[in-house]
Amino acid sequence: MKELKNIKYWLFDLDNTLYSGNTKVFDQVDKKMTQYISEKLKISEPEAKKIQKNYFQEYNTTLNGMIKNHKIDAHEFLEFVHDVDLNFLKKNNSLGEELSKIKGKKIIFTNGSRAHADNVTDRIGIKNLFDGVFDIVDADFIPKPSKESYEKIIKKYKIEPQYCIFIEDIARNLKPAYELGMKTVWIINDEPWAAKYSGSNFVNYKTNDLTKFLKEINNEIK
Numbered sequence: 001m002k003e004l005k006n007i008k009y010w011l012f013d014l015d016n017t018l019y020s021g022n023t024k025v026f027d028q029v030d031k032k033m034t035q036y037i038s039e040k041l042k043i044s045e046p047e048a049k050k051i052q053k054n055y056f057q058e059y060n061t062t063l064n065g066m067i068k069n070h071k072i073d074a075h076e077f078l079e080f081v082h083d084v085d086l087n088f089l090k091k092n093n094s095l096g097e098e099l100s101k102i103k104g105k106k107i108i109f110t111n112g113s114r115a116h117a118d119n120v121t122d123r124i125g126i127k128n129l130f131d132g133v134f135d136i137v138d139a140d141f142i143p144k145p146s147k148e149s150y151e152k153i154i155k156k157y158k159i160e161p162q163y164c165i166f167i168e169d170i171a172r173n174l175k176p177a178y179e180l181g182m183k184t185v186w187i188i189n190d191e192p193w194a195a196k197y198s199g200s201n202f203v204n205y206k207t208n209d210l211t212k213f214l215k216e217i218n219n220e221i222k
Helices: 025-041 046-057 062-070 074-081 093-101 114-125 147-157 171-179 210-220
Strands: 010-014 104-108 132-134 164-168 182-189 205-207
Touching: 025 046, 025 062, 046 062, 062 074, 062 164, 074 114, 093 205, 104 147, 114 132, 132 147, 147 171, 164 171, 171 182, 205 210
Parallel strands: 010 104, 010 164, 104 132, 164 182, 182 205
Antiparallel strands: none
């Protein structure tokens, strides 16, 4: 952990990273995407689900596939799919405490929307601890793991990649960060599509508890 004492920029994914995937928040988003596709394309929900998953695999996000193939209104899509119930998300004071101890810029880097990031972090009680949110709109709808989106966030926040760490639950999304010179952390989970490539050399660290991981770093680099 001592090698992380020079980190000046902390990039955090949002969903299933800043809160546990066990809360199933993203399950709600997933269902809303199926509903949106079904209604927009006038097809059954099973057909919509198939398209949704195919687009995710081929275009890295379902939204990207819908934009390219059906010319949808991306803002309408984002507003619809992120209109979910977050009432069961609880304040995470322990995570807030560790985030507040971190020196340097803390930025959320998400394929979702800024509104969703604000809603989630507000519920958890950590909204005011970040220096910025870089969402899919900021990325011009080019999602992770396209290297272009990483280059855009680097440019926007004047990030020096060699002094940056990126924390994310989808292992493949760490590859471009590593190739650009960042340290990488994978949030351990058992979703096959998220765990794929988790054994690769572009994953520097692994943890199943973000708060504990940050606490270890904070204790190490006091």
